[in-house]
Amino acid sequence: xxxxxxxxxFRTRRIIAxxxxxxxAACNRGILAPVGPVGSAEKMILINSTAIMLAIxxxxxxxxxxxxxxFRAGNKRAKYRPDFEYSGAIELVVWAIPVMTVMLLGGIAWxxxxxxxxxxxxxxxxxxxxxDVVSLDWKWLFIYPDQGIATVNQLVxxxxxxxxxxxxxxxVWNVFFIPQMGTMIYTMPRMATRLNLQADKPGVxxxxxxxxxxxxxxxxxxxxxxxxxxxxTAWAASAHSGPALDAxxxxxxxxxxxxxxxxxxxxxxPKLFDxxxxxRALPPVSPKTTPPAQHVSPQPPAGHNNVR
Amino acid sequence: MFGRxxxxxxxxxxxxxLITSIVVLLVIAAVIAWITYNKWxxxxxxxxxxxxxxxxxxxxxxxxxxxxxxxxxADALMMRAQQTVAVGASQGYLPPEHYDQIFSAHGxxxxxxxxxxxxxxxxxxxxxxxxxxxxxxxxxxxxxSFWLTxxxxxxxxxxxxxxxxxxxxxxxxxxxxxKQFSPGVGVDYYLVSLQIAGVGTVLTAMxxxxxxxxxxxxxxxxxxxxxxxxxxxxxxxxxxxxxxxxTATYAELMLDRYLGFHFFTNDGGGNSMLYxxxxxxxxxxxxxxxxLPAFGIYSEIASTFSGKPLFGYRSMVFATLGICIISFCxxxxxxxxxxxxxxxNAVFGIASMIIAVPTGVxxxxxxxxxxxxxxxxxxxxxxxxxxxxxxxxxxxxxVLLAMPPVDFIVHNSLFLVAHFHNVIxxxxxxxxxxxxxxxxxxxxxxxxxxxLGKWIFWCWFIGFYLAWFPEYALGFMGGTRRLQHIAxxxxxxYLDVAMVGALIIFAGIVLTVVQLIYSIRTRERRLDxxxxxxxxxxxxxxxxxxxxxxxxxxxxDVHGEEPYWTRKQTALRxxxxxxxxxxxxxxxxxxxPTGIIVAFFASIxxxxxxxxxxxxAILGLIGAFAVFVWYAWRDEHEHIIPADEVRRxxxxxxxxxxELLGQWKPVS
Numbered sequence: 001x002x003x004x005x006x007x008x009x010f011r012t013r014r015i016i017a018x019x020x021x022x023x024x025a026a027c028n029r030g031i032l033a034p035v036g037p038v039g040s041a042e043k044m045i046l047i048n049s050t051a052i053m054l055a056i057x058x059x060x061x062x063x064x065x066x067x068x069x070x071f072r073a074g075n076k077r078a079k080y081r082p083d084f085e086y087s088g089a090i091e092l093v094v095w096a097i098p099v100m101t102v103m104l105l106g107g108i109a110w111x112x113x114x115x116x117x118x119x120x121x122x123x124x125x126x127x128x129x130x131x132d133v134v135s136l137d138w139k140w141l142f143i144y145p146d147q148g149i150a151t152v153n154q155l156v157x158x159x160x161x162x163x164x165x166x167x168x169x170x171x172v173w174n175v176f177f178i179p180q181m182g183t184m185i186y187t188m189p190r191m192a193t194r195l196n197l198q199a200d201k202p203g204v205x206x207x208x209x210x211x212x213x214x215x216x217x218x219x220x221x222x223x224x225x226x227x228x229x230x231x232x233t234a235w236a237a238s239a240h241s242g243p244a245l246d247a248x249x250x251x252x253x254x255x256x257x258x259x260x261x262x263x264x265x266x267x268x269x270p271k272l273f274d275x276x277x278x279x280r281a282l283p284p285v286s287p288k289t290t291p292p293a294q295h296v297s298p299q300p301p302a303g304h305n306n307v308r
Numbered sequence: 309m310f311g312r313x314x315x316x317x318x319x320x321x322x323x324x325x326l327i328t329s330i331v332v333l334l335v336i337a338a339v340i341a342w343i344t345y346n347k348w349x350x351x352x353x354x355x356x357x358x359x360x361x362x363x364x365x366x367x368x369x370x371x372x373x374x375x376x377x378x379x380x381x382a383d384a385l386m387m388r389a390q391q392t393v394a395v396g397a398s399q400g401y402l403p404p405e406h407y408d409q410i411f412s413a414h415g416x417x418x419x420x421x422x423x424x425x426x427x428x429x430x431x432x433x434x435x436x437x438x439x440x441x442x443x444x445x446x447x448x449x450x451x452x453s454f455w456l457t458x459x460x461x462x463x464x465x466x467x468x469x470x471x472x473x474x475x476x477x478x479x480x481x482x483x484x485x486x487k488q489f490s491p492g493v494g495v496d497y498y499l500v501s502l503q504i505a506g507v508g509t510v511l512t513a514m515x516x517x518x519x520x521x522x523x524x525x526x527x528x529x530x531x532x533x534x535x536x537x538x539x540x541x542x543x544x545x546x547x548x549x550x551x552x553x554x555t556a557t558y559a560e561l562m563l564d565r566y567l568g569f570h571f572f573t574n575d576g577g578g579n580s581m582l583y584x585x586x587x588x589x590x591x592x593x594x595x596x597x598x599x600l601p602a603f604g605i606y607s608e609i610a611s612t613f614s615g616k617p618l619f620g621y622r623s624m625v626f627a628t629l630g631i632c633i634i635s636f637c638x639x640x641x642x643x644x645x646x647x648x649x650x651x652x653n654a655v656f657g658i659a660s661m662i663i664a665v666p667t668g669v670x671x672x673x674x675x676x677x678x679x680x681x682x683x684x685x686x687x688x689x690x691x692x693x694x695x696x697x698x699x700x701x702x703x704x705x706x707v708l709l710a711m712p713p714v715d716f717i718v719h720n721s722l723f724l725v726a727h728f729h730n731v732i733x734x735x736x737x738x739x740x741x742x743x744x745x746x747x748x749x750x751x752x753x754x755x756x757x758x759x760l761g762k763w764i765f766w767c768w769f770i771g772f773y774l775a776w777f778p779e780y781a782l783g784f785m786g787g788t789r790r791l792q793h794i795a796x797x798x799x800x801x802y803l804d805v806a807m808v809g810a811l812i813i814f815a816g817i818v819l820t821v822v823q824l825i826y827s828i829r830t831r832e833r834r835l836d837x838x839x840x841x842x843x844x845x846x847x848x849x850x851x852x853x854x855x856x857x858x859x860x861x862x863x864x865d866v867h868g869e870e871p872y873w874t875r876k877q878t879a880l881r882x883x884x885x886x887x888x889x890x891x892x893x894x895x896x897x898x899x900x901p902t903g904i905i906v907a908f909f910a911s912i913x914x915x916x917x918x919x920x921x922x923x924x925a926i927l928g929l930i931g932a933f934a935v936f937v938w939y940a941w942r943d944e945h946e947h948i949i950p951a952d953e954v955r956r957x958x959x960x961x962x963x964x965x966x967e968l969l970g971q972w973k974p975v976s
Contacts, residue, residue, distance in 0.1 A: 029785055029786060029796075030784050030785035030786040030787075031717040031718065031784055031785075031786060032784050032785075039717065041713070042713050042714060042716055042717045043717075045711060045713045045714055046708065046714045046717070046718075049707070049708055049711060049714065050704065050708065053703075053704045053707060053708075054704070057700040057701070057703070057704055060671065060672075060675075060696075060700055061696075061697050061700060063675060064671075064675055064693060064696045064697060065693065065697070067675055067678050067679050068678050068683055068685075068689075068693050071614070071678055071679060071680065071681050071682065071683045072682075072683050072685065073615075073682040073683060073684045073685075078682075079680065080615070080680065080681070080682050081616075081680035081681075082615060082616055082680075082681075082975050083616075083617075084616065084619070084676075084679070084680040085616065085617040085618065085619055085620075085621065086619070086620060086621075086622075087676075090619075090620075090672075090676060091620055091623055093672075094620070094623075094668070094669050094672035094673065094676075095623070095665070095669055097668065097672070098664055098665040098667075098668030098669060099665055101664075101668075102658075102661045102662060102664055102665055102707075105661055105707060105711065106657075106658040106661055106662075108711065109654055109657040109658055109661065109710070109711045109712060109713070110654045110657075110658065112711060112712065112713035112714075113650045113651075113653045113654035113657060113712040113713060114650040114651075114654065115713075116712075116713040116716065117649070117650040117653075118645075118647065118716065119647065119649075120650075171483075171489070172483045172484040172489055173481060173483070173484070173580065175645060175719070175720060175788075177786075177788070179717070179785075179786030180786070182716065182717055183645075183716040183717065184645050184716060184717065184719060184720075185645050185646075185647060186643070186645055186646045186647060188580065188581065188646075189483060189574040189580070190574055190575075191581070193646075193647035194647065206786070208786065208788055209788070210719065210720045210721065210788040211720055211788075212408075212476075212477050212484075212789070212790040213484060214408075214475070214484060214489065215404035215405055215408060215475070215792075216404070217404075217790065217791070217792070218404070218791045218792050218793040218794075218795070219793070221795060279574065279575060
């Protein structure tokens with residue numbers, strides 16, 4: 001009961017906050033309903049910048065209509081000034097207004113870009129959870145290298161804890177995006193990107209691919225479960241009972257399929273992500289049984305994994 | 309023998325493309341039969357197809373643009389309909405492999421074969437007239453440019469009947485567009501047709517840069533050129549700088565696809581990020597290639613219908629050139645989410661916002677052009693006011709997208725799609741529709757119906773807001789673009805409103821056809837015998853409507869920024885025209901079939917490359933080259949219009965103008 005009323009209150013507040021700004025967007029999901037620090041900060045910049053610009057453009061729109069109407073050909077009271085084609089004072093003002101607006105917004109953009117750099121670790125007392133993300137045709141593979149498990153189209157994260165993502169693609173480009181958590185980022189083959197997000201409210205959120213990747217693209221959706229740290233630990237432990245993600249399974253998984261149901265692998269090679277980035281096939285035998293040296297090439301991977 | 313081309317390429321088992329193909333072929337057959345029945349072929353061939361007259365070529369560009377508008381809009385309606393019905397449990401009526409072709413074709417056609425030909429058509433028609441000259445620098449090349457553009461349009465549309473179109477989006481990002489992920493002919497259709505059309509576009513830009521820099525009426529210094537001509541120069545310079553990048557990028561992708569190179573592949577050291585950078589080095593200036601001439605059209609309209617010179621002419625010129633340069637420094641804002649560092653993102657974000665400064669100045673200057681004027685609310689003026697209101701919203705959302713931290717949550721979303729339709733419809737489409745209405749009487753000697761014109765405006769205006777504001781909202785709800793299926797049923801009402809908006813715009817397009825037919829049928833009532841139906845201020849209104857082949861019997865002497873306006877006012881005050889000049893024979897370029905023959909061989913060659921029919925591709929190339937050689941060895945360059953003929957036409961114009969002296973009053 002308690003949670004339900006809190007949920008209701010939360011929704012109400014959110015709708016009241018958003019309604020005056022965006023009459024149309026009385027939405028209950030999406031970027032205007034952030035659940036973490038990144039999304040909240042971005043929403044704030046979005047709203048502040050919109051307000052600053054509305055302060056300029058609403059008077060401009062009114063003045064446009066007002067001037068056009070007042071100076072209509074039939075209006076005898078409007079003074080016709082056929083030679084009014086230059087005024088230094090007006091020129092100064094019309095250049096100054098946009099210049100000052102852009103200086104203000106440019107400052108916000110500069111600070112915002114640095115504060116919200118996707119690669120920058122989030123400040124937190126809790127150590128981050130690591131998740132490696134691989135986009136495939138057309139589903140998402142999430143590898144938990146520290147827990148040694150992996151999931152498909154289902155992401156489980158502890159609330160109040162930063163999650164540090166490394167992302168790549170086993171196929172074409174995609175964009176990893178959980179609208180309610182904020183920042184999206186490309187997943188690109190043979191390259192690794194970084195992203196840091198955090199959920200502060202428990203719940204189930206939707207994740208999508210935000211970059212067209214082929215016929216199965218609309219089915220590239222995943223569920224994000226933000227649970228308490230204790231529940232997360234318990235889930236990770238219980239997940240070990242699932243089947244293993246070995247070379248053969250991974251090869252099967254890479255075959256194109258869409259609208260894939262969430263699935264959990266009980267074990268996954270923690271180096272799987274690096275193999276995908278390097279564009280190399282997984283070793284056929286589980287690396288736990290053989291020394292890792294045999295599988296690591298003496299040369300650095302050929303891919304471009306230095307992209308932040 | 310026929311490469312990859314087999315009977316499987318014809319979509320016998322897909323009802324939608326098959327029925328469309330049959331209908332289109334029947335329409336084409338009917339048009340050909342109608343022309344043949346009326347024995348119009350010699351007229352079409354001599355007066356239009358082989359014409360080197362910049363005015364005729366301009367009109368042909370606009371006809372191409374209007375036809376492609378219908379094609380591109382049919383795609384838009386199909387997409388909207390699919391998204392409206394494919395919500396939740398339903399998969400809609402279009403399978404992904406078909407839907408993906410439709411949105412790719414929509415973007416490609418609307419940008420390359422609707423907006424570009426429309427803008428280039430207006431530039432072609434208007435600029436030499438505004439400069440007070442008789443033709444462009446390279447009249448034959450102008451004809452070749454048009455036919456190469458038409459050849460590209462033909463190939464894109466051929467993909468509907470034979471094979472398939474790209475399923476990769478309108479910019480064909482690799483690695484999706486690489487052979488590995490797109491083995492079909494779709495991407496090849498895309499690449500080859502845009503390469504051919506791109507040659508035409510670059511030739512046009514060369515032509516107009518040369519014309520504007522080298523051929524102007526005596527006394528017309530740079531700072532006396534009309535603002536539309538300035539924007540045409542800026543757009544041509546942008547094309548010259550940007551389109552070669554596009555050509556090189558597509559050439560690299562073609563090398564990947566045809567010869568197994570590794571520019572953008574996942575393996576072999578390829579890097580798809582390179583393509584992203586290169587395509588947007590072209591892509592962002594492309595926005596201004598379309599928008600700057602549209603701004604020029606609005607400037608002409610604001611000045612003419614307010615009865616005042618353009619406010620802040622020098623500011624407008626500097627703003628135009630400023631946009632021209634900054635537009636090359638902002639391409640990275642199309643992929644802030646690619647993982648670049650904070651400094652890089654911030655610099656490109658701020659650079660993008662800086663474009664809002666000259667653009668904002670333009671808005672204020674149009675406002676002050678109306679200020680103190682006598683504003684006549686004709687259809688073009690409706691478009692101007694509608695544009696100013698709509699465009700500032702597009703500017704707002706554009707600056708939001710330029711802020712990296714905001715872009716992180718709306719990149720690639722329906723918010724972005726709404727933004728660029730906001731500026732493309734709100735600025736470019738409104739602009740070309742306004743220009744079409746404004747210069748139509750100059751081209752044909754009678755005005756378009758004003759009442760229907762205003763209806764068309766309201767359809768575009770209301771339709772735009774209904775179609776795109778729900779998409780802004782969906783973007784906030786986490787909606788991304790290019791979805792063949794919508795999972796979230798709560799989007800339904802937004803999608804329904806958008807569908808209604810699209811249908812209203814469709815009504816506007818239907819009314820455009822109705823307006824054209826109605827205006828032609830009732831032209832006797834709306835003849836423009838004066839050559840100056842709007843009380844214009846620039847030199848195109850000096851000559852007859854439609855202008856004679858040579859535009860001006862004697863090139864006008866230019867003193868000051870508004871030569872025609874000054875001349876008109878002086879004549880009205882003194883109640884006499886300027887002294888009659890001595891008439892001399894005029895040399896004009898002869899017609900040439902070079903353009904259509906080169907385009908014919910280019911189409912053959914392109915089609916052969918798409919289908920791997922190598923012997924035919926070589927034949928096509930040899931054919932095109934042979935035409936070029938044949939043209940280079942021609943004997944006859946120009947034909948002479950005798951002085952008597954020039955005198956007859958000019959004296960007729962002077963007779964009309966003398967009559968007007970008694971009717972029109974000078975502006976006090």
